[in-house]
Amino acid sequence: MKAYIFPGQGAQFLGMGKDLYESSAVAKELFEKANTILGFRITDIMFEGSVEALKETKVTQPAVFLHSVILAKTLDDFNPEMVAGHSLGEFSALVANGSLSFEDGLKLVSQRALAMQKACEITPSTMAAVLNLDDKIVEEICASIEGIVVAANYNCPGQLVISGAFKAVELACEKMKEAGAKRALVLPVGGGFHSPMMEPARAELAAAIEATMFAKPICPVYQNVTATAVSDPEEIKKNLIIQLTAPVKWSQSVNQMIRDGATSFTEVGPGKVLVGLVKKINPEAETFSA
Incomplete structure (x- = not known):
């Protein structure tokens, strides 16, 4: 098909x-x-x-x-x-x-x-790409952060984009790196889409x-x-x-x-x-x- x-x-x-x-x-x-x-x-x-x-x-x-x-x-x-x-x-x-x-x-x-x-x-927000970290770990880290940050794009295995309020996304990126992510990089986008x-x-x-x-x-x-x-x-x-x-x-x-x-x-x-x-x-x- x-x-x-x-x-x-x-x-x-x-x-x-x-x-x-x-x-x-x-x-x-x-x-x-x-x-x-x-x-x-x-x-x-x-x-x-x-x-x-x-x-x-x-x-x-x-x-x-x-x-x-x-x-x-x-x-x-x-x-x-x-x-x-x-x-x-x-x-x-x-x-x-x-x-x-x-x-x-x-x-x-x-x-x-x-x-x-x-x-x-209305509210400054952004997205970040997280590479080489299990989806479940990404979701758990997002859930543990104070403020709005969620898994936004399940693009392919080992590539998940997170989205939300600026500070929450930045904090999540730090925690993702500590958890073993190859990269956790804030993207040059207009806002926190799909959040x-x-x-x-x-x-x-x-x-x-x-x-x-x-x-x-x-x-x-x-x-x-x-x-x-x-x-x-x-x-x-x-x-x-x-x-x-x-x-x-x-x-x-x-x-x-x-x-x-x-x-x-x-x-x-x-x-x-x-x-x-x-x-x-x-x-x-x-x-x-x-």
Whole structure:
């Protein structure tokens, strides 16, 4: 079975999508439609803007979404039997499997980005990568710290990202190193995503998701929150709302997809981060980049 996977924030690069825009009439039309929906020319920033401008959450998230979704729509042999996306990538996956329209997906991603940016401004928060430490030890250390710090991204064996309030994350990093972590490094991100620090954003996004029409998808989506196959539109919506403050169970999702019959994983979007993680989760898995 063919699985298609969609990257999240952090996969962006300057010039992303320019070749698509120039070589495909379908892609050009969709990019121009996105400029109209967003109310600014995101293509100018993606194709020839500055790295700083592209790094802004309100730009990054729609940019990665657009690159992924438009690339999927221009692939000749795109016929997914299962899909999954990492964090923001879940929205790309839901457009790719027909659960969300292109327009609604883009509007939700834009609202999500703005809500997250606002939440980051309310209370300073951050994330940190922890390498070569057992997941259980990471979880126990987080639970022992005063203040908010939680396991946020289960990326692959030996790579877990923690998230929360600045001081709590820094203290957790010290304890992780003492416990034998190869590295525990605070990341240059806008805030503590996938933690309780995103509660204001979750509340704001919930209203937008509830007001959006979700259809029955052509194939299951393996959602970050459950790491299981979901096809019911109401369940998809519920999990999408929880996603902002809950961990991304990427390792668990990939393992479940393999158990459910995935024979190949194709990453659709900027970069090759996810196929790299898939190989670390299961070295035998067949991987491709679109």
